[in-house]
Structure formats: C-alpha cells, structure tokens
Amino acid sequence: MVFVGSYDNNLYGIDAVNGEFRWKYPTEGGIVTKPFVADDLVFAGSEDGYLYAVSAKSGRLSWSHQVEKPIRSSPRVVDGHVYFGADDGYLHSINIISTRREFRFDAGVAVRSSPAMSNEFIYFGNEEGDFFCIDYHGQMKWRFRAKKGITSTPLVTAGVVYFTSLDASLYALDAKSGWVLWRFRMLKGSVSTPHRVENMIFVGSADGYIYCLDANTAKEIWKFETGHQVSGSPVVNNDIVYCGSADGKMYALDIKTGRVRWKFITGGPITSTPVVANNTLYFGSTDHMVYALMV
Template identity: 30%
Template sequence: MRPELNQSTAICDWVTLLHDAARTGGLGLRSTHAPSRVRWQLRIGRSIRGAPVLGGETLYLASIEGTLYAVDVTVGRASWIFQGSGRAHSTPSICGPKVLFGCDDGKVYAIDHASGKKLWAASTQGEVWTSLVTRNGVGYFGCADTNFYAVDLETGTVQWKTPLGGKIYSTAYVAETQLYVGCGDGRLYSLDRANGRVLWSAQTGEAIDSSPAVAGDRVVVGSEDFYVYALDARTGAVRWKHATGLGIASSPAVSHGVAVVGSKDGYLYAIDIQSGELYWRVQAGEVVTAPPVFGQEVVCVQAAGLVAFEITTGKMVWKAGLGGAVQSAPVLSGNLIYLSSQDGEVYALE
C-alpha cells in the first residue's frame, strides 16, 4: 500500500521544529509548483544553525551569535532583535505571546513576541541546542549538562529536572502524560510529564541526536548506529528497526502512517510506521541531516538548496538551488517557502 496525503495550500503558523507538536512536518501546506523566484533575502548574522519558525506574519530565528530576530515576512525586514548572552544553535518555539530559545551558555529565554523584550531567563549548566516543547503552561527541554528540564512558562522557574545518561541534543516529543527524548548514551527515554520520573528507556547502538515522533502506539526515532527504530510507546519494546547506510541525525516527519527520515548516507527513507515496510528510498544529496517536511511533496533540504519528491513513489519533482549551504528544515506557508542558510542568509521563495 502506497502512502497518500491530503493536500492544502493554507497559510498556517509553524510554531516549532517540524511545524507542530505532532511532528507532522507541515503536512499539505505547499502547492505543487517549484519556487520560481526569491521574494526577498535578508542577511542576519554570520551563520544560522537552527530552523526558522513562523507566527502570523513574523518569522523568528536565531543566529550563531545568539541573536534572536523577528522578521516581518511581508517586507523581509527585522521588526526587532534580541541579543542573548551566548551562541545559539537551537530552533526557537512559539507559545502564545512568547518566543522561546536556548543558548550555548546554558540560558533559555522567553521573549515577548511583539516587543522583543525579555520576559525571563532560566539557567542550566550546559549548552541548550534543543527546542522547547510546551504543554499546559510548561516548557520541556534537554540540555548538554545531561539533565532534562521542565520550566513554568510564566516565570521560568524550574519545576523539575531529571538526570539522564548523556548529553541531550534531541528535541523531546510531548504526549498527554509522557515525554519521549533521545540521549547521547544511545537510549530513548520515556518520562512522566508530571514529575520527570523515568518510565522506561530503550537502548540503541549509538547516540540519539534525532528528535522522536509519535504516531499511534509507535515512537519513531533515528540513531547514529545507522538504524531507524519504532518502539512501543507504552513499554519501549522495539517493534521494528530499519537499516540505513550511515548515522541518522535527521528527525522523522510522520503522518498518515508514514515516517520519512533522512540519513547521513544521503538518502531519504519512507517507511510504514506499523510494519516497518520500506515504501521507497531515494538519494537527496551527499548527507541529509535536516528533517524533511511534507507539502504536496516531501521537501528535503540538501547541500545547496531544496529538492522535492513525490510522497507516493519517491520520484523527484523539482529542485531549487541557493547560493549558500543549507542545513536546517524549511517552513512552508501557502505558496511561500522560508529557509535559512549556514552563511547567515534568510530566504522567502515563491
């Protein structure tokens, strides 16, 4: 059975890594044609390592210098700039009136989305490369100090923190009662959302930098041991694993029973979430580390631009080159694509 996706060209907020808390990768938010021109281009820093996020008509993204930018997408100019105290590799998150992002000096900031003023800052003992995920007034994130944190979104007060077995560069998935997060010790952990207690952990062969996604009773995640795993969401039992040619830092996008994930072997893999059956495998570039996103096609970042593939077959539909090296996932909204490059450029393509 081939995967099928419902299509839409709706304009929609893109509030966190892979669009939303469900890691759907922006399912159906892109029309069929390839981008034909650059609507605007803006240089905001020396380098950008995280992905942009979109709230209304404002794009938020952080430069390597630790500067958070709010860019008015109607004109391609910065509305405000906030300077953090350390370098930044993280993708921001939007939660109501707050923009949240972490820095390498261990601070996590909450910034007012309209004014750019700091509302609070929470401190850790290691760099924060992960994105905050939020639910019911609480923000959750992992840190390179090996702790996983829950903070009150109104005050920034740490509600609890749980030590895990290694540095954490995986953005967590938040479910109703559980959290799922990968760790540098090669384990995927399930934590109780209320108090941080470890419910179970499942061992892989190498570090997990990929961010997990949940679909039904399966947790899907990639590992640096070359495998994509599907684990039982309740128990952590391995339901299947699928080999790729190299390690996996890309996070899976999931929807309609399909997980699409990139590998450092340069290939994209589309896999049935329940059975582990491979629908297709296609080469997207030399290395794929950014998460793919779902439009009417699967849109994937490759070294110098974007490439789109049919979701049903993996056949390449279009390619769009850019001047700079691209590492982070794009944002799809209506007929526009927003993305950033490692040389500090932000693009709006149409």
C-alpha cells in the same frame, strides 16, 4: 512559503509551489536551527548570537534580540512569547510585542535542545544531560539527569515526555513528575526528535537505524538500517515514515513493517527533518539544495 536557515548565514523564503526564490535575510552566523512562524513573522536564531524576527512576506527585519553566545536551539512561540536556548547556558523568554526579555532560566551549560510546551510547562535539555521542566515564569518544577548531553527536541504527548540523549537512550518520563516510565537503549547516541503516531514511537540514531517502538512498553516493533547516522527526525504521513540519513538518501518506509517503499538520492548527507504539507515532502540536504517531492 517554505522558510529555511542555512550554513551560508542566510534565512531564505522560498515559494512552496514552484521553489522560486522570494527573499533572503543575511545574518553574521550559520543558521542551524529550524525557523518558527507566528503572527506573520519568521523567528530564527543564528550562531552570531542574535534571534531574528523577520517578516514572512518581505523578509525585512522586524526586530532582533542579542544573547552572549551562539543560538543553536530552534525557537518556539506560545502566547505572545518566544522561547529558545543558547550556548550561554540559558533558556530565554522574549515578549514578541515589547521585544523585552521576560526571563532567562539558568540551565548551567549550553542549551541546544529546542523547547517543547505542554499544559503551561516548558521541557528541554542541556549539553550535560540535565532535562528540565519549568513553568512560563521560569520556575523549575522538576529536573532529570541523563548520562550525556541532550540536544534533541522533546516530544510531549498523552502525559508523557519523550527525548533522546547522547548516552544512546530514548527516554519516556511522566510529564508531571519526571518519573522514568521506560528507557530504550540504542547502539549509539541520538539527537533525533521522537515522533509518535498512535502507539508507535519513531526515532533515528547515530547507529544508522530508524527505530519503531511500542510507545507504552518500549518494545521494538521494527528497525531499518541506513548504514549512516540519522540525526534528523522521522515524520509520518498516510502510513509512510519519511526520514533522511547521512548517506544522502530520503527514505519512505512502510509504517507497519519498516520496509522501503522508495528512496530518493541527494548529493550530500541529509541532517534535516522533513515536512509534509499539501501532499508534498520538503527537506534540505547538505548539497545546498531544498527538495520538494510529491507524495
């Protein structure tokens, strides 16, 4: 099954093999976040201010939790708890068995960055540029301040946390201390989530480029120009980098050189992040279509 949220206010369950419609669950607001699947439930936040837990098989509502403002942060489930940010300025933790709130961490302003978890810590940013590391009890360990808002989902790997900011920077911080290891300047801000493979970091930017950097030094290895904003995140499979652009194209790039292997044209800007499973590339476009390509 493929699960997709839409601006038409619906959460969809689609057959991954043939693309047939299985079910949809209606909400009262747009679903701009990526659903998360755990324990046979699909978790998705909506701009109507509710987090929904829906049966992956039937699409029936299991439970929901309301916050005060729209949810534009993708949920993450770890150890029986679902974590998500909201425009009410909090990162929320909900027990998925009791459906009760465990804690909410006051981030000051809207949290549209989706949380990342590593070694019992939670990493996320807010719309004023604060980047937080907190524990699973909601206690802050450290905070870093970027110059502008952080909407991207952090990547935590090998003791380093990577994230982009609207200040046109890709940051690499020590995950334990928050100390800055390096900063890479792009031409415009970014909401793209970094992706790491071996010693390479891949990221998109509003400047229209897809970048490949050395993960240790931030040295640019290559960059590919799409000509339009890249708000989705690159993914890598079998030495091919897949990433969509606001020009309506899904690009397949050589991992070493950044040269185009092929491109697929849709009828609208691609703002989503693709997913590869079972030799199939899945992604959505603003032309109201979900695509599945053999790769």
